[in-house]
Amino acid sequence: MSSIIYPTTSFKATEQLILERGEGIYVYDNQGNQYLEGMAGLWCTSLGYGNEELISTVEEQMRKLTYSHMFGGKSHQVGMDLSDKLTEMVPVDNAKIFYGHSGSDANDSHIKMLRYYFNAIGKPEKRKIITRERAYHGVTVAAGSLTSLPVNLAHFDSPLEALGILRTDHAHYYHGAQNGETEAQFVDRITGNLEKMILEEGPETIAAFIAEPITGASGVIVPPAGYYEKVQAILSKYDIFFWADEVITGFGRTGNDFGSTTMGIKPDMMSFAKQMSSAYFPISASVIRGDMYEAMIDQSAETGVFGHGYTYSGHPVGCAVALKVMEIYQRDNIFEKAAKTGEYMQSKMAAFKDHPLVGDIRGAGMIGAIELVANKDKGTPFATGAVGGNIMKTCQDNGLIVRAVAGSSAAFCPPLVTTEAQIDEMFEKFGKSLDQTLDFVK
Numbered sequence: 514m515s516s517i518i519y520p521t522t523s524f525k526a527t528e529q530l531i532l533e534r535g536e537g538i539y540v541y542d543n544q545g546n547q548y549l550e551g552m553a554g555l556w557c558t559s560l561g562y563g564n565e566e567l568i569s570t571v572e573e574q575m576r577k578l579t580y581s582h583m584f585g586g587k588s589h590q591v592g593m594d595l596s597d598k599l600t601e602m603v604p605v606d607n608a609k610i611f612y613g614h615s616g617s618d619a620n621d622s623h624i625k626m627l628r629y630y631f632n633a634i635g636k637p638e639k640r641k642i643i644t645r646e647r648a649y650h651g652v653t654v655a656a657g658s659l660t661s662l663p664v665n666l667a668h669f670d671s672p673l674e675a676l677g678i679l680r681t682d683h684a685h686y687y688h689g690a691q692n693g694e695t696e697a698q699f700v701d702r703i704t705g706n707l708e709k710m711i712l713e714e715g716p717e718t719i720a721a722f723i724a725e726p727i728t729g730a731s732g733v734i735v736p737p738a739g740y741y742e743k744v745q746a747i748l749s750k751y752d753i754f755f756w757a758d759e760v761i762t763g764f765g766r767t768g769n770d771f772g773s774t775t776m777g778i779k780p781d782m783m784s785f786a787k788q789m790s791s792a793y794f795p796i797s798a799s800v801i802r803g804d805m806y807e808a809m810i811d812q813s814a815e816t817g818v819f820g821h822g823y824t825y826s827g828h829p830v831g832c833a834v835a836l837k838v839m840e841i842y843q844r845d846n847i848f849e850k851a852a853k854t855g856e857y858m859q860s861k862m863a864a865f866k867d868h869p870l871v872g873d874i875r876g877a878g879m880i881g882a883i884e885l886v887a888n889k890d891k892g893t894p895f896a897t898g899a900v901g902g903n904i905m906k907t908c909q910d911n912g913l914i915v916r917a918v919a920g921s922s923a924a925f926c927p928p929l930v931t932t933e934a935q936i937d938e939m940f941e942k943f944g945k946s947l948d949q950t951l952d953f954v955k
């Protein structure tokens with residue numbers, strides 16, 4: 514092992530794949546082997562690898578203005594143009610945009626803005642945040658406390674209480690249904706639990722409810738019909754913000770512009786990163802409603818500044834890249850094309866339903882997961898993550914990168930520019946790997 518402390522890796526593992534270059538939707542290792550990138554890196558390289566327009570944009574912006582910050586009223590045109598463009602695109606009223614560089618820090622900024630806002634309007638007690646079981650919202654101390662995956666919480670002693678984090682049910686019918694509940698009964702029960710929690714805690718203490726419209730790292734959970742409608746009604750009733758974490762689902766991933774659109778959500782706040790720049794440069798955005806921003810203006814003047822900002826908030830290279838990415842998304846109808854390819858991808862996934870290892874298949878647009886189970890009839894999960902690890906490794910040996918999530922689900926999230934012929938190639942490789950996994954579980 515080199516001297517790197519690898520992120521989200523067992524320290525007992527050795528380097529398994531050393532990548533050297535990428536082109537289109539393929540990456541190549543240091544032995545020259547080709548892999549179809551079925552996960553767009555970490556759900557992010559929407560326009561694939563080696564896009565010349567984006568490379569030129571980076572170079573041009575680097576030559577023009579390599580760096581500038583945004584503290585104390587400094588700005589630059591490309592940052593202002595990007596915020597105008599995003600404001601036009603997002604379903605948040607009179608949106609205002611705070612820039613960062615990762616999904617985690619976008620969520621941290623939101624936690625701080627929520628507190629700042631409720632202090633500004635004289636409701637300092639309204640600061641708790643409801644997250645859901647199985648949520649993934651990042652790994653910083655604050656965003657990591659919103660995350661509910663055991664592996665991200667274990668041994669880190671995250672300050673959940675200090676941050677006022679509350680956890681409600683996940684919306685995964687396949688694993689969450691009790692005693693033969695229908696989907697509608699499941700939705701009634703878990704949204705009932707949400708309302709009960711709000712009343713027990715006191716609505717005046719709860720600032721926001723955060724959700725990935727469709728989850729990523731917890732296994733691509735698509736909530737049943739009617740779930741978000743009920744959640745949204747409860748939140749409106751008690752004056753609680755709907756905070757959509759669109760770090761994965763933003764920008765054409767789920768068959769529409771945003772996951773909120775696909776799931777019928779009207780968010781008050783949104784978090785973006787990843788596909789915002791197709792991962793050509795780290796940049797994130799925390800989007801809030803215009804009236805929240807207006808309410809914070811006097812308070813920031815009173816203390817001199819809104820005392821939150823990163824050295825790289827609004828990095829001009831990140832802004833230039835994100836602006837170009839938005840131009841490409843719109844000019845080349847990327848979302849519409851991805852919606853069509855997404856339908857094809859979902860149909861290819863559905864074709865695995867009779868495979869003896871497959872328990873559940875889920876997804877929307879160009880994101881999906883196929884869950885492998887120990888008992889197909891009962892939907893019993895495997896006791897350990899070994900089968901998930903095996904399918905991931907077998908796919909890799911067969912020239913396909915997928916990711917094992919939530920134990921034994923194989924996740925698919927190819928670049929949005931993947932063609933139908935490449936989707937065929939992806940599932941041909943996956944099918945072969947799945948059959949080989951049968952031998953592993955014997």
Ligand code: PLP
Nearest residue numbers: 615616617649650651729760761
């Ligand atoms: N939110 C969601 C929904 C994510 O999937 C992720 C990362 O996968 C994050 C936040 C954190 O983003 P980052 O890894 O850029 O900090």
